Amino acid sequence: MAGAGLTSADGNQELFPCEDCGRRFAADVLERHAPICRKLFNKKRKPFNSLKQRLQGTDIPTVRRAPQAKSQRVRKSNWRKQHEEFISAIRAAKLCTLAMKEGRPLPPPPAPTINPDYIQCPYCMRRFNENAASRHINFCKDQSSRRVFDAAQTAARLASRAQARAQASPPKE
Ligand SMILES: [Zn+2]
Ligand SMILES: [Zn+2]
Structure with a gap:
């Protein structure tokens, strides 16, 4: 067995x-x-x-559907607002250029269309709604610190490269 x-x-x-x-x-x-x-x-x-x-059951699909519709609506209105701001910025710039050409006093700046609920990013001065602001500010902070870091690194790299070239090339006669 x-x-x-x-x-x-x-x-x-x-x-x-x-x-x-x-x-x-x-x-x-x-x-x-x-x-x-x-x-x-x-x-x-x-x-x-x-x-x-x-x-x-019915609870999950309805819970899922609600935030989707909301976020879509928010996105749409943001897009429209941004578009309007873009158009008015272009119009203001055109008026400015025209005034400068004709030697007239510059037109007053357009009325600010800033939503008071929006939070301004301290790094790029753009404004965002509450949801986007925290995400953006983190991102922008990261980007700005990275940019500084990159600039310093690039300068260091260029300096060392110039030094290497100076050492490699034969002295001038
Ligand atoms: Zn088994
Ligand atoms: Zn920013």
Whole structure:
């Protein structure tokens, strides 16, 4: 009884699929595995089914739909506002150029269309709504510090390159 009967002629053990997980096991292993697997499977299956039932309920789709519609609306109005500001900026610039050409006093600056709820970025002075501001300011801070760092690095690189060239080139005669 060394399990020799379970080994086929070519040396491979005959394997049987587990009814619950479909994995294949030798008969003696399956005997031990099957009851454990069934227990595990039943445990796993229960929360899965209840989750499925919850997903089939009406609360999740409505929760999901609401913020999407909101963000779309916000984006649209932002786009329109930005577009209007862009147009008025162009118009103001044109008036300025015309006034300068004709030697007339410059027109007064256009009325500020700044939304008081907007937060100004201290790095680029642009204004953003509350949601975008914190994200942008972090980004802008990062960008501005990186720019300074890059400039310093570029200067250092150029200096060392110039030095290397001076050393490499033969002295002038
Ligand atoms: Zn199994
Ligand atoms: Zn900024």
